[in-house]
Amino acid sequence: MTQLEPPRPDARDLQREDQQPLLKAARDLAAAVSKLEDPDPERLYGQAPRALIVGGFVRDLCLGLHPKDADIEVYGVAPEVLKELLTRMFGTVNEVGKAFGIIKVPIGDGLELDVSIPRRESKSGIGHKGFSIDSDPGLSIGEASIRRDFTVNAMSMDPITGVVHDPYGGLKDLRDRILRVTDMRRFQEDPLRVLRAAQFLARLEFTIAPESERLVHEMVARGDLAELPRKRVTDEIEKLLFKPARPSVGFDFLRRNKIVEAVFPESTVQDWEGWKQRIDATAATCQDHAVMLAAFLSGFTSSDRERVAISLEFKDNKNLAACALALLRESDRVESSPTNPANDARKTLRRIGPASPESYATWLLILGRREEGERFVSLVRENNLDARDLLRGRDLIDLFHLSPGPKFRQVLKAVESARDEGKINTRDEAIDLIRSSLMIF
Numbered sequence: 001m002t003q004l005e006p007p008r009p010d011a012r013d014l015q016r017e018d019q020q021p022l023l024k025a026a027r028d029l030a031a032a033v034s035k036l037e038d039p040d041p042e043r044l045y046g047q048a049p050r051a052l053i054v055g056g057f058v059r060d061l062c063l064g065l066h067p068k069d070a071d072i073e074v075y076g077v078a079p080e081v082l083k084e085l086l087t088r089m090f091g092t093v094n095e096v097g098k099a100f101g102i103i104k105v106p107i108g109d110g111l112e113l114d115v116s117i118p119r120r121e122s123k124s125g126i127g128h129k130g131f132s133i134d135s136d137p138g139l140s141i142g143e144a145s146i147r148r149d150f151t152v153n154a155m156s157m158d159p160i161t162g163v164v165h166d167p168y169g170g171l172k173d174l175r176d177r178i179l180r181v182t183d184m185r186r187f188q189e190d191p192l193r194v195l196r197a198a199q200f201l202a203r204l205e206f207t208i209a210p211e212s213e214r215l216v217h218e219m220v221a222r223g224d225l226a227e228l229p230r231k232r233v234t235d236e237i238e239k240l241l242f243k244p245a246r247p248s249v250g251f252d253f254l255r256r257n258k259i260v261e262a263v264f265p266e267s268t269v270q271d272w273e274g275w276k277q278r279i280d281a282t283a284a285t286c287q288d289h290a291v292m293l294a295a296f297l298s299g300f301t302s303s304d305r306e307r308v309a310i311s312l313e314f315k316d317n318k319n320l321a322a323c324a325l326a327l328l329r330e331s332d333r334v335e336s337s338p339t340n341p342a343n344d345a346r347k348t349l350r351r352i353g354p355a356s357p358e359s360y361a362t363w364l365l366i367l368g369r370r371e372e373g374e375r376f377v378s379l380v381r382e383n384n385l386d387a388r389d390l391l392r393g394r395d396l397i398d399l400f401h402l403s404p405g406p407k408f409r410q411v412l413k414a415v416e417s418a419r420d421e422g423k424i425n426t427r428d429e430a431i432d433l434i435r436s437s438l439m440i441f
Helices: 021-034 041-045 056-062 079-090 141-145 170-176 192-204 210-221 230-242 248-256 259-263 272-285 289-297 302-311 320-332 341-351 357-366 370-382 393-400 406-420 427-437
Strands: 050-054 070-075 094-097 102-108 111-116 119-123 131-135 163-165
Touching: 021 050, 021 070, 021 079, 021 102, 021 111, 050 056, 050 141, 056 070, 056 170, 070 141, 079 102, 119 141, 192 210, 192 230, 192 248, 192 259, 210 248, 230 289, 248 259, 248 272, 272 289, 272 357, 289 302, 289 320, 289 357, 302 320, 320 341, 320 357, 341 370, 341 406, 357 370, 393 406, 393 427, 406 427
Parallel strands: 070 111
Antiparallel strands: 050 070, 094 102, 102 111, 119 131
16 A cells, blocks of 8 residues: 655646545545445455545546546445445436446536446456456455556555555556556456557557567457457547547557557558658647547548548547548549639538538648648638538429429539539529529429
8 A cells, every 4th residue: 555645736737625526526435435334344345345446547646637537446335335325425326337337426517436346357258248247345455456457557546545555566657657467367358458558558658568568469469359349449549549649659559569450450551650740740739539530541541541430430429530531532632723712612611521611721731731721711711601502402392392303403413513613602593593594394
């Protein structure tokens, strides 16, 4: 056990209770747990009730960062007693992880505690659901934390006293800035940990212990990553792209261990060094996820980009892949000399589809085409350009009393073609064109 030295506060990270609602909620819970009156709890579980913060919160706190979520493990307490206590303290709770015994506890401002009983996990089948879970309030801290992927994630902390429990040397690895597998056998049970290694290396800017990297290389070589569901792969790619200041640290690890080839088979990376530089430049320039994903997809050959994008499953933004692909396609276009800059900008706006003008300008900036991007955004704003069609099918029904049919598409396409050629610009002009050319008759 180690007494945690409070991190030195700075403008980004002040560890006062009023600015650490997660820590305050964890302290309140730990205090309530310690007062539980279970009949002879030490006889039942071999230890008195206590609640510890575990995993990433402890790691980030030791690094002087500001953790955004917290996992709590409650020892020496029966699951039904714990649930009753949480409901009494916090109101409605959500048992989202029943298979793992996890209860989500909202504490306000969009923050949550993930509370669980300590557990053992053992591989019993294929995939991330192929685990046998054994929740056991009587587990020791060492037994409970050995299932965690890396030593820096295997620490726990008493939120009341600040005492850190570190059975596998995580604090030393933090000081040495080393990512080390906690248990070689258990690590192999979930091949997603290979991708977790990449994003932790990038986020923390650590190096990986040689024996841990050898294990990763063996797992990749024997095809362990083939069982990973696309959704889980996407989650880790998101973290690698969107969280670190320099994602390239993780990409070096991916390259050394041929992980990209394993996760995206039949896809080819065309220029690793240029790819890494582009990704780091994007991370340093903006927080635009569409641009960041475009930078990621740009590393693959043109023929592979769409296949890779389709294979990803983003939970929060279903249009993200479509936006990134549109940015790439448009930036690859070979433009002729502009005859009508405003109209050309509107056509560009339409081709980039769900992506914003600002996203496209940012992507051009990453590619070294700043002036082109600034000119495009200026044209959009100054001319109040809109990518939407001048007329829709509903207009043909209301204005010309047409019934829906094949003629609709022909008429609307002809209107937009005339607009692209600069013959018309407004809705009224589109209506006049239809009437004067007898398109619908």
